[in-house]
Amino acid sequence: MATHAVEAVELVKTYPAGRKNPPLRALDGLTVSVGEGVVLGLLGPNGAGKSTTVKILTTLSRADSGTAVVAGYDVNRSPDQVRRSIGYVPQKSSSDPMATGLENLVLSGRIFGLSHQESLQRARELLERFGLREHGSRPVKTYSGGMQRKLDVALGLVHRPKVLFLDEPTTGLDPEARANLWNEVVRLSGQEGLTVLLTTHYLEEADRLAGQLAIVDHGRIVAEGTPEALKASLRGDSVHVELVDPDTDGTVRALLGQLPGIGEIVVEGNTLRARVDRGATAVPAVLGALEDKAIPVVAVTVSRPSLDDVYLQHTGRSFRVAEEAA
Amino acid sequence: MIAHTGLVFGRWMRASYRQPALIAFTLVQPAIWLLLFGQLFQGVVRLPGFGDSSYIAFLTPGIVMMTALMTSGWSGTSFVQDMERGVMDRMLASPVSRGGLMAGQLLSNATTTLIQTILVFAIGIAAGARYDGGIVGYLVTIVASMLVGTAFGSLSNAVALLTRQQEALIGISQFVSLPLTFMSSIMIDPTVAPHWVNVAARFNPVDWATIAARQSLAADPNWSSVWRHCLYLLAFTLIVGWLSTRAFRTYQRSV
Ligand SMILES: Nc1ncnc2c1ncn2[C@@H]1O[C@H](COP(=O)(O)OP(=O)(O)OP(=O)(O)O)[C@@H](O)[C@H]1O
Ligand SMILES: [Mg+2]
Numbered sequence: 301m302a303t304h305a306v307e308a309v310e311l312v313k314t315y316p317a318g319r320k321n322p323p324l325r326a327l328d329g330l331t332v333s334v335g336e337g338v339v340l341g342l343l344g345p346n347g348a349g350k351s352t353t354v355k356i357l358t359t360l361s362r363a364d365s366g367t368a369v370v371a372g373y374d375v376n377r378s379p380d381q382v383r384r385s386i387g388y389v390p391q392k393s394s395s396d397p398m399a400t401g402l403e404n405l406v407l408s409g410r411i412f413g414l415s416h417q418e419s420l421q422r423a424r425e426l427l428e429r430f431g432l433r434e435h436g437s438r439p440v441k442t443y444s445g446g447m448q449r450k451l452d453v454a455l456g457l458v459h460r461p462k463v464l465f466l467d468e469p470t471t472g473l474d475p476e477a478r479a480n481l482w483n484e485v486v487r488l489s490g491q492e493g494l495t496v497l498l499t500t501h502y503l504e505e506a507d508r509l510a511g512q513l514a515i516v517d518h519g520r521i522v523a524e525g526t527p528e529a530l531k532a533s534l535r536g537d538s539v540h541v542e543l544v545d546p547d548t549d550g551t552v553r554a555l556l557g558q559l560p561g562i563g564e565i566v567v568e569g570n571t572l573r574a575r576v577d578r579g580a581t582a583v584p585a586v587l588g589a590l591e592d593k594a595i596p597v598v599a600v601t602v603s604r605p606s607l608d609d610v611y612l613q614h615t616g617r618s619f620r621v622a623e624e625a626a
Numbered sequence: 627m628i629a630h631t632g633l634v635f636g637r638w639m640r641a642s643y644r645q646p647a648l649i650a651f652t653l654v655q656p657a658i659w660l661l662l663f664g665q666l667f668q669g670v671v672r673l674p675g676f677g678d679s680s681y682i683a684f685l686t687p688g689i690v691m692m693t694a695l696m697t698s699g700w701s702g703t704s705f706v707q708d709m710e711r712g713v714m715d716r717m718l719a720s721p722v723s724r725g726g727l728m729a730g731q732l733l734s735n736a737t738t739t740l741i742q743t744i745l746v747f748a749i750g751i752a753a754g755a756r757y758d759g760g761i762v763g764y765l766v767t768i769v770a771s772m773l774v775g776t777a778f779g780s781l782s783n784a785v786a787l788l789t790r791q792q793e794a795l796i797g798i799s800q801f802v803s804l805p806l807t808f809m810s811s812i813m814i815d816p817t818v819a820p821h822w823v824n825v826a827a828r829f830n831p832v833d834w835a836t837i838a839a840r841q842s843l844a845a846d847p848n849w850s851s852v853w854r855h856c857l858y859l860l861a862f863t864l865i866v867g868w869l870s871t872r873a874f875r876t877y878q879r880s881v
Contacts, residue, residue: 358719361881380721388719390712397711398641410633411722439644455716 304369305463305495306334306357311366313352313519326352327363328519334463334512339489339496341510343503345615349519350499351391354467357497358388371462384412387456391467391499393448394455397441401432401451404440405458412459419458426454429484446477453481457488464488466498470505478502482509503607513607515614522614527607534605534613536563537579541572541586544596552595559585566612570598575609627723634722634730638704642734652738656693656746660686663813664753683757686750687767687839688812691832693746694739694774695806699799701735701779702786709790709877718878728783728871732776739775743768758845766842766852770835770859777831777863778803784870787877806832811840831862 313327326349334340342350355361357370359379368375371385395404402423409419427436430450440448449472456464466485470478486509488494500506506513507527514524523530546569547553553565556574561582563575576582579602590597642649664682708714717727747764757763781802786795807813809826810833816824827833838855841847 355715355881360715360719360878362879383719383721386719388716390715392710392712392715394712394716396637396641396708396713398644399637403637403640407633407637408720411630411717411720413721452712 303336304333305336305338306332306340306368306370306497308332308353308357308368309366311353311356311363311368313349313356313361313363326519327356327366329366330516330520332514332521332524334495334497336495337489337493338511339485339498339509340512340514341506342497342499342514342516343506343611344499344516348516348615350516351467352519353516354388354465354497354499358386358465359383360388384459385462387459387461387464389452389456389464389466389469391471393445393452395440395448395451398439400437400439401427401443402436404451404455408455409458414459422458426457430454431480445472446474449473450477450481453484460492461494463495463497466496468499468501471501478505485509503611507607515611517615523610530610531605531607534575534609536575536577536605537582538603538605538609539574539576539579539582539586540599540601540603541574541590542598542600543570543572544598546570547572551593552590555589555593555595556586559589561585573609573612575605575613576602579603627725627729630723630726631729631733634726635733636730638731638734639737641704642738652697652742653745655696656689656742657749659692660689660746660749661753663689667813680755682750682753683755684815684840685813686746686755687843688810688836689750690743690746690767690771690839691774691810691835692807692812693742694771694835695778695803695832697738697742698735698775698777698779699782699796699803701731702782702784702795702799703792704731705783705786706790706792706795709786714877715881718874724871724874727874728780728867731783732779732867735779736772736775739772740768743771757843759843759847763839763843763847766856767839770838770856773856773859773863774832774835777859777866780863780867780870784866784873787870787873790877790880806830809833811836831859834859834862 309331311327311330315324315326317323330349330353332353342353344350352361356363357368357375359375359382362376370382373381373385375382399407405423405426406416406419409422410416414422424436427433430453432447432450432454435443435447440451443451449469453466453469456466470481473481482505485496489496498509511526512524513527513530514521516522525533543552547567552572553567556562556565556572561577565572565574583600583602587597587600664685667685668681705714782795782799785798789795809823810830811819811827812832816827834855838852838859842852
């Protein structure tokens, strides 16, 4: 059945001009939908509009135009019903630092209408599940960043929401904590049928966790599909050329651009990345051309398209470069 | 809304008893004002035109209101902290009642005011202030001080929601509370104050509270004036309380 837990159509959001900045169109006709029980990853560079999308879908903010239906309710017409059906984990830590982990969870449960007993039981259960059992009675301000992030996710789950919004849930977590959180999200969506919309900066996270991916850039979805489908949609292979010296004057780029069967080329410092029709024929041609001009090379590698290539293709930037610019 | 008010109130009360240094500061500050101003202006009592024979008795209810005003100016800082983290955003995307979110915090603010008021009275009486009015006088003073705390606390919360900055909030609340303190009968009897101060004081909610308190503590209170000023104060509190709850919407439009 093609029921959608989240359906956003043509969302537009403009932030008014500030003292120094002109008005800013954060969302420019963004359309996205998430099937029930699906984990959708929103991937995109800084400022692409990921958090803005999440804020509109969680009723925190309001779109200038466009419609959004979450868990069967319109975010503008029935915000209260939407709020009852969702869990929201903001990008910033959302626990009260003066309260203990347990108090945070219990308060959240009670706000959603659970009794004190129910909230307490649920809070203990979540502390246990997120490995915070021994820390439940300590004030949150004494937690490490990773512990706080786990508590944030737990706070979004107290009332057993139908749809969970995670805004960069694993930023700042160590690899082990990140893997634990992934397992938890996979378990929730698999066993409990939870729908998850998460934004992320990690391609690996998107690849591992998301059944569906949507790449956002400049306030619009520029590509969507399963990670496999997105990779498969890129024809050919990807060739990486690592030079000894950076290609500052663009000669290498121009040189490779003339070769047959080579698609767009991106330069990042010492490396050039090119999309090619067939890796097997491109590599000798590239090496030959470089040798002719006596340009020293460290390595030339060829690979099947990765999510990084998908990202590059659609946003015009490599993911790694976008990250470093941030 | 009532259930949510209780929950939010509980949160802030737990947070404040975990900050003993802050509690100590909020209690020591009014004590210092009372003793300092008491000493400073003692001579004023001998000026012609002063009705009260004991300046400390005159000053105590004034300091009660000044304390309520000054303390509530800080109220919004807790909202700013919630906005700096994601707490406010999480709350506003939950079914929590906006009124409860505001009222619960104001109630904990009013509880601080209540404790401060009792303390200021205790010090005032220890320093020699005597009141002829009965228990009703004290009750009126307590209620009036809590209304001052609530009204200005909600204004502070509204400014917090609109500016979202600690510095702006503190600046604005200092800018507002000093004139409100001095354009009133908190420290100086209106009969010796310049005319324009008396005119300004007529529109000053802190002065309404001071008048209501002082009159209700007197031997033969002018009850109609007491109730009239209390009523003004209540109306003012309800209006600013309602307006500041609307400020959540303005905040949500800017996130
Ligand atoms: N409250 C705000 N006021 C003004 N502009 C804003 C506000 N929030 C976001 N913006 C702007 O809107 C654009 C989109 O921001 P958004 O937070 O949605 O990006 P993002 O994709 O979540 O980025 P990041 O990966 O850095 O979290 C950015 O250019 C940002 O500067
Ligand atoms: Mg973001």
